[in-house]
Amino acid sequence: MHRLALACLAVALSVTARADPEQDREAFRAYFLQRFPDVPVAEYVNGIYAIDDKARAQWQEIEAFPPYEFAVEQGEALFGQPFANGRGYADCFENGGIGVRQHFPRFDLERGEVVTLELALNLCRMDNGESPYPYESDDLIALSAYMAWTSRGETIDVKVPDDPRALAAYEDGKRFYYSKRGQLNFACSDCHVTSAGSWVRADHLSASLGHPSHFPVYRSKLGEMISLHSRFYGCIRDVRARPLDEQSEEYRNLEYFLTYMSNGLEVNGPGARK
Amino acid sequence: MASKIKVKVKLKGDVAEVKSLMLHPMETGARKDPDTGATIPAHHITELTFSNNGKTVMTVHCSTAVSRDPYFSFSFSGAKAGDTLAVRWVDNTGESDTVETVLG
Numbered sequence: 001m002h003r004l005a006l007a008c009l010a011v012a013l014s015v016t017a018r019a020d021p022e023q024d025r026e027a028f029r030a031y032f033l034q035r036f037p038d039v040p041v042a043e044y045v046n047g048i049y050a051i052d053d054k055a056r057a058q059w060q061e062i063e064a065f066p067p068y069e070f071a072v073e074q075g076e077a078l079f080g081q082p083f084a085n086g087r088g089y090a091d092c093f094e095n096g097g098i099g100v101r102q103h104f105p106r107f108d109l110e111r112g113e114v115v116t117l118e119l120a121l122n123l124c125r126m127d128n129g130e131s132p133y134p135y136e137s138d139d140l141i142a143l144s145a146y147m148a149w150t151s152r153g154e155t156i157d158v159k160v161p162d163d164p165r166a167l168a169a170y171e172d173g174k175r176f177y178y179s180k181r182g183q184l185n186f187a188c189s190d191c192h193v194t195s196a197g198s199w200v201r202a203d204h205l206s207a208s209l210g211h212p213s214h215f216p217v218y219r220s221k222l223g224e225m226i227s228l229h230s231r232f233y234g235c236i237r238d239v240r241a242r243p244l245d246e247q248s249e250e251y252r253n254l255e256y257f258l259t260y261m262s263n264g265l266e267v268n269g270p271g272a273r274k
Numbered sequence: 275m276a277s278k279i280k281v282k283v284k285l286k287g288d289v290a291e292v293k294s295l296m297l298h299p300m301e302t303g304a305r306k307d308p309d310t311g312a313t314i315p316a317h318h319i320t321e322l323t324f325s326n327n328g329k330t331v332m333t334v335h336c337s338t339a340v341s342r343d344p345y346f347s348f349s350f351s352g353a354k355a356g357d358t359l360a361v362r363w364v365d366n367t368g369e370s371d372t373v374e375t376v377l378g
Binding site for chain 2: 064065067069070223
């Protein structure tokens, strides 16, 4: 039995390993366009507000006075502060770190792993002799918010380079996304693909297309800014699985897959969500 | 330190619609630190004042019932473009913050 399961898994892996990310992305997008024919594709970056009119009206009221502005200002101030060695964050990124959010997460061929914006910021700190931020740090989220802010309107452009390790990371993220987990036995895709738009308690489930475009977000229910990985943590806890740490390899690969699926949409972070 | 109050005003004729958002922890004094069990001392705004060209148009006496990072909105008449609206809060520890904005 065990051997049979392994054999099935091996077959499944070899099938998915042949998949082409670009083909996946087109199918992913086509699914949502068919499911919500009235929603223009550019609207998906607004998450649930693309498909839930009542929630959208509330959100527009909030956006008239965006609660994430304080974080953007804090991030801008931190971004401009030089390290002890005189260098700064701007030296670690192309174009001085302005308008580069759309290229993250990226596969770093030297490191052989997926580097998210938050990881890149911490690597930048360590390269310059500073201690890394803990990933739930307000300062790190503020920096990420500022960098997203400067990238608003840019088109998400995540690449899977022609390297077996990059493809493996992509496949790993994809497998995570479609795998059932937790006591409730849900995969990410069960809620956000198959059941997108349906009720979950008092809310509607958002569509996965465009999910990573607006992070970090200000959550009204928490009254603070959270990162994308903190959102992953919440989702995985909610299906009663054991959540992983922020910036774990699994979450970075998941972000890689998920962001690739949203290639071609606009960066509109930071965002406000209930 | 830049002010942690944001104000936006919309003028419709002589009526100004004011929206404001301020960063403040608004601790009630009833919460406990989950790690140490120690009570977190009360820290909340007690008075919020809006004055237009020096004349007070709205005073709010806040207590612990107002949630963190308060948002406050109201309208007043008798405003015109070029007026200076000042927003100021004082909290129970004596801290204060103020910001001025010119109506336009």
